[in-house]
Amino acid sequence: MPAYWLVKSEPDAFSWDQQVANGVEPWTGVRNYMARNNLRAMKKGDLAFFYHSNVGKEIVGVVRVARTAYPDPTAESGDWSCVDMQAVGPMPKPVSLAAIKATPELADIALIRQSRLSVMPIEPAQWRIICKMGGWKG
DNA sequence: GCCAACGTTGGC
DNA sequence: GCCAACGTTGGC
Numbered sequence: 001m002p003a004y005w006l007v008k009s010e011p012d013a014f015s016w017d018q019q020v021a022n023g024v025e026p027w028t029g030v031r032n033y034m035a036r037n038n039l040r041a042m043k044k045g046d047l048a049f050f051y052h053s054n055v056g057k058e059i060v061g062v063v064r065v066a067r068t069a070y071p072d073p074t075a076e077s078g079d080w081s082c083v084d085m086q087a088v089g090p091m092p093k094p095v096s097l098a099a100i101k102a103t104p105e106l107a108d109i110a111l112i113r114q115s116r117l118s119v120m121p122i123e124p125a126q127w128r129i130i131c132k133m134g135g136w137k138g
Numbered sequence: 139g140c141c142a143a144c145g146t147t148g149g150c
Numbered sequence: 151g152c153c154a155a156c157g158t159t160g161g162c
Contacts, residue, residue, distance in 0.1 A: 008159095008160090010159095010160090032145075033145090034145090053159080053160060053161090054159085054160060054161080057160085057161075097161080114143095114144090115142095115143075115144095115159080115160065115161075116143070116144060116145080116158080116159050116160070118159085
């Protein structure tokens, strides 16, 4: 059984459309220890929501971990990691931050509680609720 | 564009 | 090792 995650990207920097166009994409640039540790805990086949921060503020798609953590080639120094993400498909109905905040069952989600974290785990129950909200047929 | 939250840095 | 200053993220 796969684990579930949420990864954030500013669409101005790297958008869902680019992820889809590229197919498999290295998820680089994470420079936060908690987020890095989450990257390192990912297993091949794990699924993650792709969230657009700043612009859109909604979950727009689902990606799969295609390669587990390896040294981030974009890091000039330090002990940083990245994984490879593969686009699985778009959310039929993107799930907005406002909709997540308005859902009592999602009040504890890290997206709200730790708004600055860019890579975070998602509980299976939370994953199912968001999939339902977005019309995702997993 | 502002500002709150919060992680990181650096002086002591 | 503490903590103030600083920088960054990200919602509004």
